[in-house]
Amino acid sequence: MEILENEWEVLTDEGWSDFSALKISETGSLIELKLEDSTLQCTIGHRVMTNVGWKEVQQLKPKDKCITYNGIKRVISVSLVEKTCKVYDLVGVKKNSRYFTNNVLSHNCDEFGHLKPNLAEEFIASVFPTISSSESSKLAIISTPNGLNHFHKLWCDAENSNNDFVPVTGHWTEHPKRNQEWADNQLKTLGEIKFRQEILVTFEGSSYTLIDGAKLASIPTIIPLFQKDKLEIFKQPEKNHSYSITVDVSRGRHQDYSAFSVIDITKMPYEVVATFKDNTITTLEFPHLIYNIARQYNNAFILVEINDLGEEVSNTLWHDYEYENLYFTSGNELSQLRGYPGIRTTSKVKSLGCSVLKDLVEKDQLIINSHRIIEELGIFVLTRKTYAADNSDINDDLCTTLWLFAWLTKQGIFQDITNNDLRLALTEKKQEYIDSTMTPFGFYDDGQNIIDKQKLDMEENKMIPEKDKYYLTSDQIELLNL
Numbered sequence: 001m002e003i004l005e006n007e008w009e010v011l012t013d014e015g016w017s018d019f020s021a022l023k024i025s026e027t028g029s030l031i032e033l034k035l036e037d038s039t040l041q042c043t044i045g046h047r048v049m050t051n052v053g054w055k056e057v058q059q060l061k062p063k064d065k066c067i068t069y070n071g072i073k074r075v076i077s078v079s080l081v082e083k084t085c086k087v088y089d090l091v092g093v094k095k096n097s098r099y100f101t102n103n104v105l106s107h108n109c110d111e112f113g114h115l116k117p118n119l120a121e122e123f124i125a126s127v128f129p130t131i132s133s134s135e136s137s138k139l140a141i142i143s144t145p146n147g148l149n150h151f152h153k154l155w156c157d158a159e160n161s162n163n164d165f166v167p168v169t170g171h172w173t174e175h176p177k178r179n180q181e182w183a184d185n186q187l188k189t190l191g192e193i194k195f196r197q198e199i200l201v202t203f204e205g206s207s208y209t210l211i212d213g214a215k216l217a218s219i220p221t222i223i224p225l226f227q228k229d230k231l232e233i234f235k236q237p238e239k240n241h242s243y244s245i246t247v248d249v250s251r252g253r254h255q256d257y258s259a260f261s262v263i264d265i266t267k268m269p270y271e272v273v274a275t276f277k278d279n280t281i282t283t284l285e286f287p288h289l290i291y292n293i294a295r296q297y298n299n300a301f302i303l304v305e306i307n308d309l310g311e312e313v314s315n316t317l318w319h320d321y322e323y324e325n326l327y328f329t330s331g332n333e334l335s336q337l338r339g340y341p342g343i344r345t346t347s348k349v350k351s352l353g354c355s356v357l358k359d360l361v362e363k364d365q366l367i368i369n370s371h372r373i374i375e376e377l378g379i380f381v382l383t384r385k386t387y388a389a390d391n392s393d394i395n396d397d398l399c400t401t402l403w404l405f406a407w408l409t410k411q412g413i414f415q416d417i418t419n420n421d422l423r424l425a426l427t428e429k430k431q432e433y434i435d436s437t438m439t440p441f442g443f444y445d446d447g448q449n450i451i452d453k454q455k456l457d458m459e460e461n462k463m464i465p466e467k468d469k470y471y472l473t474s475d476q477i478e479l480l481n482l
Contacts, residue, residue, distance in 0.1 A: 010090055010099040011069070017095035028084050031057045034076040035066055038103040043087055044080075049098070049105040053194040067189075068103045141165070145203045148216055148378030149394075152203050153371045162223055172199050208382045210354055210399075211361050216378055219361075221371040230281075231289075234369040235273035241266040243273070243300035246404040247290060248397045249310035250279060258286055259397035261373075262297055263366075263405055270360070270409075271367040273297070277398055283309050287316040291323055303327040303408055305400065306342035314342035327408070334411035343404065347386065353403030354387050356410055366402075373398045 009016040033040045033048070040048075040057075047054045049067040057078065060066075064075040093099050098107050143151055158165035172178045187195045193213065196202045203217040224232040237243070244263050250256040258281050262274035274293065281289070290313070294300045302325065304314040317323045318341045330339030332349055343349065360366040361377075368374060376399045380387055388396060408414055 010093060012093065012095045012099045013067075013105055014095045017093055017099065019090045019093040019099075023089045023091050024086055025089070026084065027087050028082070030081040030083065030085070030087075032077075032079050032081050033057050033060065033066075033104070034078075035068065035073040035104065036076065037070060037073060038068065040102040040104050040106075041081065042101070042106075047107040049107070051189060052191055053198055054107060067105045069100050069105075070103060072189075145197050145201055148203055148374050150375075152217075152375070152378075153221070155203070156221060156371070157223075160220075169201055171201065209378065210358055210380050210382070210387050211377050213378070215362050216374060219368055219374055221374060222369050230278040231274070231276045231293075232370060232372070233274045235264065235271065237273075237297045238264075238266075239298075241298060243294075243297040244405060244408065245290065245294055245297070245300045245302045246401040246408065247302065247304040247310065247313065248400040248404070249283065249286065249305065249308065249313050250397070256395055257397040259401055260290060260293075261398060261401040261405065262293060262300065269365045269367050270405075272369050272373065272402075275370050275372060275398060275401075277372060283312045283316075287313050287321065291317060291321045294323065294325070299325050301325045301327055303404060304342040305345055305404060306340075307345055310342060314340075317341070334408070334413055343407075345404070349407055350386060350403060352410060353405075353407035355406075357403045357406035360406055360409070366406075370398070373402065 008019070010019050011017075027043055029044065030041045031044050031046070033042065042057055044056070044058045046057050048057060048060075050060070051065040051067065051072055055064075060075050060078050062075055062077060065072050066075060090099060098105060100106070141151070141154065145152065145155075154163065154165060155167055157163045158167040172183060183199060186199050190198060193204050197204045204213045209216065222234055224234055225236065226233040242265050244265050245260050246263070247260040248258065250258045257277050257279045259275070259277040261272055264271045264273050274297070276289065276293075290302060294302055302317065302323070304310045304317070304326075306314050314326065318326055326341040327343070328335050328339040328341055329343045332344065332346060357366075361368070375394060376396050379394050380396050380399045387399075
């Protein structure tokens with residue numbers, strides 16, 4: 001890559017503008033964008049202005065509309081061209097960092113808010129240590145909002161004095177050449193959501209998000225008390241509190257993510273107290289992490305989504321770790337006495353979960369705390385007949401754990417089996433059910449003898465009290481831990 005200084009000007013949508021330099025680099029592939037009256041070859045990540053805001057050319061489809069020097073023009077085709085060639089980018093365009101390239105209004109650099117998540121993390125990791133080690137260095141980040149992403153988190157942290165940035169907003173009314181007529185025209189061109197984002201510089205979720213975009217932007221987040229290896233803990237376990245853990249499992253091949261959320265369900269509003277999200281952990285390692293977290297959070301009840309490899313995780317927790325506080329389901333309904341550990345999600349389960357989640361969040365009955373969840377909810381939109389992430393750079397696995405929890409709250413026995421005061425009574429009820437429906441092999445003592453039914457004195461014979469005994473069946477080794 002080389003940068004050449006210049007004494008030229010470039011045509012922008014605000015007239016001719018100075019720019020600092022010309023950056024020349026090499027690429028192995030291009031996107032060829034054909035419009036009604038022009039053709040543009042550019043890098044895959046090159047951004048152009050459309051009638052709904054800035055978009056990368058690789059995201060465009062035929063019939064989309066781009067802003068050009070000659071007005072709004074329709075996209076004819078978008079194709080990939082494999083060839084090695086030089087590409088040119090203007091650096092430091094004075095008028096809003098945008099200019100016309102082959103008639104198409106383009107952006108000459110990536111604003112921080114438009115960086116992909118991995119690039120933003122790399123930038124922060126590489127630049128921040130250098131800046132902080134110098135007493136005289138200063139860093140200014142200038143960007144328009146672009147959803148509820150990493151830039152939104154920096155902004156919110158600055159507003160809450162959780163970092164050293166000073167939040168400053170530049171409003172269109174401060175520009176001497178802007179008037180209400182101009183703003184009205186921008187509203188017609190961009191639409192309401194993009195207008196609020198690009199012109200009013202407010203943080204917005206995508207269109208048609210499950211949770212209202214304005215509500216999402218107003219939800220406060222907090223800095224984790226503990227953060228390590230993709231685990232974030234926001235609140236420590238509290239004595240006599242009840243917790244639930246909802247789990248979404250991936251294959252652990254750097255594709256989708258395995259995730260869980262720990263939620264305090266002691267009282268309303270419910271509160272997210274810990275999250276985990278990682279795309280490298282395997283199904284052999286994941287149960288151990290879930291088990292340890294559940295034990296720390298007062299033996300939390302666990303619900304695992306088991307459509308794919310989740311069944312392996314759920315069975316490991318139940319059989320290998322002998323963890324009894326698992327939610328069982330039967331026919332996609334919560335069941336205390338029968339069924340299988342975990343939930344097989346269907347469109348009906350997801351639809352109910354999303355509907356309830358919307359109510360919980362918008363009515364302030366669920367405290368989220370986590371910015372990672374806010375970021376996912378910001379791109380969790382209605383696609384066809386269901387909700388899913390509309391951004392390939394951000395997935396929705398933490399959203400999955402939340403709508404699983406929301407579905408859980410609508411189950412009739414949810415409060416009963418997670419209420420500490422009722423656990424003992426329900427355990428006895430479960431034993432009575434076993435007594436009346438299963439053929440007993442006998443009672444189990446301290447591990448040495450199997451005996452007939454009879455009351456034994458615990459102190460003299462050192463046996464388990466009758467109320468704590470359980471029966472064994474031919475297909476079930478244990479029902480409870482000893």
